[in-house]
Amino acid sequence: MKSYLEMSYEELLEEKEGLEKELEKIKELGLDLNLTRGKPSPAQLDLSMDMYDLIDSDSLLMAEDGTDCRNYGGLDGIGEAKRLMAGFMDCDPEQVIVHGNASLNIMYDMVARSMTHGVLGSTPWCMLDQVKFLCPVPGYDRHFSITEFFGIEMINIPMNADGPDMELVEKLVREDEAVKGIWCVPKYSNPQGITYSDEVVRRFAALEPAAEDFRIYWDNAYAVHDLYEDDRDHLLPIMKECERTGREDMIYQFCSTSKVTFSGAGFSAMAASKANREDIYKQMAVQTIGHDKIKQWVHARYLKDMDGVRAHMARHAAIVRPKFEAVEDLLSKEIIPRGIGAFRKPKGGYFICFEALDGCARAIVDKAKEAGVVLTAAGAPFPYGRDPRDSIIRIAPTFPDTAQMKQAAEVFAYCVRLASAEHLCDFMARK
């Protein structure tokens, strides 16, 4: 197979024409496939249905400490739910605050509170001329939406194979008091599937911010979402590292059961230092009387502990893995040898990140749409939706079934080839 980069103009033109015909044929199939959704498939959700056999009218919905889970109270969650979430976040159960159905909502609330009330007594951010967040890119669009919503300036930080460019992070955090936070998905990052190396985690824990109210938003969304039981990434526990450097106030950790049991119908949690927790409780006590403890009760009994969680996640992996591999195989066969893109085979998480030739991402997404395959908008994994190189496409393989996934990947490969051929032809024609 010849690389497009070695083809002559005429060869590329011919390739392009062949592909156009192929895509015309595909359009006639009237496909309706969607690769945008980073959500579990129905088969994955079926895995947790027996959770509801643990609760009926005879259940004594009493927490370990005797709390009636059916009534008000318990601002920070029941003990067994904290213990479970401490396992996800590698921290002490007492550092955990259990929240509602979505960790996104916790993160939103943390930023919102910082805007109106500051952080541990600092000036409320809404009273400052400038507030900035560092955004490792590509990253999670919903993180960037939160900071954009509050008018916080976002600064792109390139991702390396072992995590964000720490030299740049260290410099910006140290030199600019307006830098108040950084968004991190430290394990199986969205969308690249990168797990931060031990060194990167240690450098995070050793940051010396100019702003006393600088916080690391450590969204460990894929803490237990391994694809391969015998080859999983290990993330150094950030809280323990921060305790070592005496900077435990610098870290907010987040996680949830959304992609473990039911998406949006599980529960979420954060972990924070004692000083941060006390600050957070002051606001939480005004906002709520406490989160849903029945859901905590049933989840704690169903998942039990980290062994239980890992056994459960292995069943997810068995469903999800073939879909990832279908995409990876096709890209490896059809795209990589042609020199028109790259990707990193993730060991977990929910996405495959495809890196097209610069300037081709939008065109690929448009062509796929015409052919009946909806992809996440090009640019979405970047602040303000702007991919400076127009190169990154996030593929979410979990939701469609494996057959659909294979078909969608085939269409995707044609679109990558056609957009790349067009791009290279244009480039050559201009020279």
Place this chain on the structure above:
Amino acid sequence: MKSYLEMSYEELLEEKEGLEKELEKIKELGLDLNLTRGKPSPAQLDLSMDMYDLIDSDSLLMAEDGTDCRNYGGLDGIGEAKRLMAGFMDCDPEQVIVHGNASLNIMYDMVARSMTHGVLGSTPWCMLDQVKFLCPVPGYDRHFSITEFFGIEMINIPMNADGPDMELVEKLVREDEAVKGIWCVPKYSNPQGITYSDEVVRRFAALEPAAEDFRIYWDNAYAVHDLYEDDRDHLLPIMKECERTGREDMIYQFCSTSKVTFSGAGFSAMAASKANREDIYKQMAVQTIGHDKIKQWVHARYLKDMDGVRAHMARHAAIVRPKFEAVEDLLSKEIIPRGIGAFRKPKGGYFICFEALDGCARAIVDKAKEAGVVLTAAGAPFPYGRDPRDSIIRIAPTFPDTAQMKQAAEVFAYCVRLASAEHLCDFMARK
């Protein structure tokens, strides 16, 4: 029985000494009773346990429109949950936005968003020199905590027998652009149990605020919480009245299932005009992917419709009514004839509001505490915890069992008598 107000100084002194001895005896019993908790008793929570027989591993957790309730999505809730909540709020289902486990959290979020982003394009409140809320008093302490948390100035509005003093409300709303909201519990108000009259509701709907971003926070927490099936209060549907006056953007309605099924483990909702909803969705879409739909699914199937809700609430009433009556009987027998207090017999809700002689509330609460009966702090139903007359005490009869409630009410009556006798003696001695 002689009124204390007709007693001589010597008679009062004698009464006082007798009561002191009684209370000493009570202290020796080492009671530990709590009348502070406006929450359902375990017997009430037992009523809804069969809800969990409606869901097990075989359940098809599909909403009416085919939505998989186990997965992400559905920002505003599933149709059947909206329809149910529209029944609580007397509005169209399409006006309903379903939220998480607590209506308090919605109200907090509404104020928080107004602070940082304004209301329908108005200046964010955090950028204004002054923001004021009107607070009918006595009222719900957690409402006042929200406005206090955001530094919003609170203005007391006296409550009449048919609702807030509307003349004052109309004047302040019309004349002061800084007045941005009013807290209302329009049915079986907390703590007085007053239901706003039709005229009051109509005057609310006809308010002419100076501030375009003025909103009525209509917290219909006790919409279906009647004590007497054959003698329930009826609240005029405010949304329909506002539509009549063309001021439907002025109203936010709130409700929840917390005191219907499980407190803090049910779901909540708000209702708002189309323009308000669109404004709210902009923020909600950043804050969350959607609230827990499994909980909505099971609640909708369990409660079915307003007939189902009313039948269920009648079972609550059967448990709660004797507790209310125990307090009312004792107050009627021991306090009213002595001229040292007043109360209004509520037809629903969660509280009895006792009005002591001016200057006696704190002393009564302190004495009760010494005697082993914890009451809500005097002043709690007022902004900043300040009851200008030191007269109002909120009694929450639902949580203790009826025997405990009777005993607590007896102790309470002794404390009211003693504090009143002391107060009157002091007053006479000073003259």
